[in-house]
Amino acid sequence: MQQIAQFNFLLFITMKDKVTIYDISKKLNISAATVSRALNNNTKISLSTRELVLKTAKEMNYKQNRLAQALKSGKSNNVGVIVPYINRSFFSSVIRGIEEELTPHGYHVIICQTHENYKNEIEQINTLINTQIDGIFMSVSKTTINTEHIEKALAEGTPLVFFDRKKEVPGVSSVIIDDFKAGYLATQQLIGQGCKRIAHLSGDLNLEIYKNRHDGYTKALEDNNLEVDSNYIIKTNSKIESGASAIEELWKLKKKPDAIFSASDYTALGAIQELKKMGLKIPKDICVTGFSNEPFTKYMELPISTVDQTPQTMGKIAAQVFLEQMGENKKVSIEKKVVLTPELIIRESSNRSIKPVSA
Amino acid sequence: MQQIAQFNFLLFITMKDKVTIYDISKKLNISAATVSRALNNNTKISLSTRELVLKTAKEMNYKQNRLAQALKSGKSNNVGVIVPYINRSFFSSVIRGIEEELTPHGYHVIICQTHENYKNEIEQINTLINTQIDGIFMSVSKTTINTEHIEKALAEGTPLVFFDRKKEVPGVSSVIIDDFKAGYLATQQLIGQGCKRIAHLSGDLNLEIYKNRHDGYTKALEDNNLEVDSNYIIKTNSKIESGASAIEELWKLKKKPDAIFSASDYTALGAIQELKKMGLKIPKDICVTGFSNEPFTKYMELPISTVDQTPQTMGKIAAQVFLEQMGENKKVSIEKKVVLTPELIIRESSNRSIKPVSA
DNA sequence: TACTTTAGTGTAATCGATTACAAATATATT
């Protein structure tokens, strides 16, 4: 049980009233319009008054009220990002990319979590629209089937960009990685190691990303004249335990696999733990490749091969797509589909040609 | 090099104009004030008009403009969170906690990164204040010495809550963990394993958190009549390589350490890698404990002992402190100092009494 | 000198919602 120590202190705060352009205008005996113009470098203002205003504004510690500006202009300079969970390495890295790309343009990033729940997703989109967000970035939740809520947001005039997990909605741009290619490359590499019976630990095939990884896997097998055996394809749920039980199931088969391509690093880890428990040597007896380049895959004593989805780049590019959109005529929307090339990272778990570094 | 495939499509969007209370009032031939009251359940409105308004609002797909409301009320219902990097496991988990606690209260969470840079921190605080944020949560950057920018934010009337990394500023509440206790407990546990020459891989002692971990460590040594040897205290920078080179340095000493307490999981990992390279067995020859409960520490073949900072709880409690503050009279601020108890997680790297699970 | 042009500034409306105050209507009281 978490113990908490608390200490309270009472303070009397002297809070200055916020300074507005009217305060400045009164002080200088000029109109608020002039102050506004001077602050905005806008129309032609005499150099002398501009300098006077700027100086006075600084003295009075004037801070522009972006809320008022937003209301007037209809542009809040806020964007929303909707993800299942923010503390997943992949998502937080995408968000980092978005933030770093948009901050220099004066945008702020609001984050929302769906907890993989469709209802939350709808709710989050609606409250974001209420706050007059300028755009929405999202990775749809696993339970999202319908896309009405997204179409409604679009009709409202809010540009939307999908990243990684998308749905087909006309007018929505997307930035994804080529999961098919990723599945293909990963499988091809396993084949290159001499593996012939490659099992696939798949995710929910209703999600495009898992479907594509799966299809890339089967295509690679076909291209190499290897049989696609449905017994070798196990549906898992991205949890460690799920990887372990998948191995148990596979090991009931007569012909045991000699490689595992997992659509998730966590199931790959679970599989590896189980395989070791059974006394198998990796990569000698069996090769394993995961997916996502979760930080831990790199740090293991047996580093795990995986596919890097370049999440930070994905975020940056999603942001760029959004910025482009904002530059265009609002009546016309460019639906842009960006497909990033994933990077296969070959580590010890699927590489028979290198010696283990540590004992 | 990242290759990118792009596909563009042009679409003509039919964007409905946003519906305001004036649109509703016109349609129903009543005043906007009445509409507003009906929507807000505010003063006494006849049941019939309220129902009529509500029905019409729904039909017309009315969405409240929270921006206008915010301007009027002076409350934006947005809070800002300032952290060094959002994609660090610790920070993203704190943010998750904050988001989950504040969303039910109608707040949105804006995230900002400082990249450990003091200037960015100032900049971020200022732009947050401009956007009329209702509060700021922050973990100060490593390069922050001065606290003027924070005091300015306070004077502006923006409540502030520090989490984890704080500075002493009157009027600012904070939620931290008891780093002293954490250091003490971790060291004590190593002593309990029979270790007598415990080295400490410290962080920047100018940061309170590292200072406290260090002090907890020395206190535990003293309480157990073990000598505090300054040669055993190495300053590191939370990087893996830094952990490895710390070991190199320590192994130049005549008396080698028999345990390592690292103020960071990454340096602990680097240390472990180096120790293994030298042929030492962990935990038999030497015990190692890290700090932060980074996800990878759990997944290693040799799971690493560490200190869990309960980041999600920290976020939730920081949010609660903020909410309390908002409930109070604004002229008075309760400065609340919450200290959470850290959780020492004992794993194989510092536990001589259990057998390794895997081979 | 008279007229046009330009520079600089002010007035007032606007963005959308809220709310103090006033007004109108309905109901109760004598």
Added chain:
DNA sequence: AATATATTTGTAATCGATTACACTAAAGTA
């Protein structure tokens, strides 16, 4: 019926910044 009271609705100001339009004063032109 006349007045008092309660209920409901409207008017207009407000939050803070922006901007179309109007106006003044100064400079330029013939």
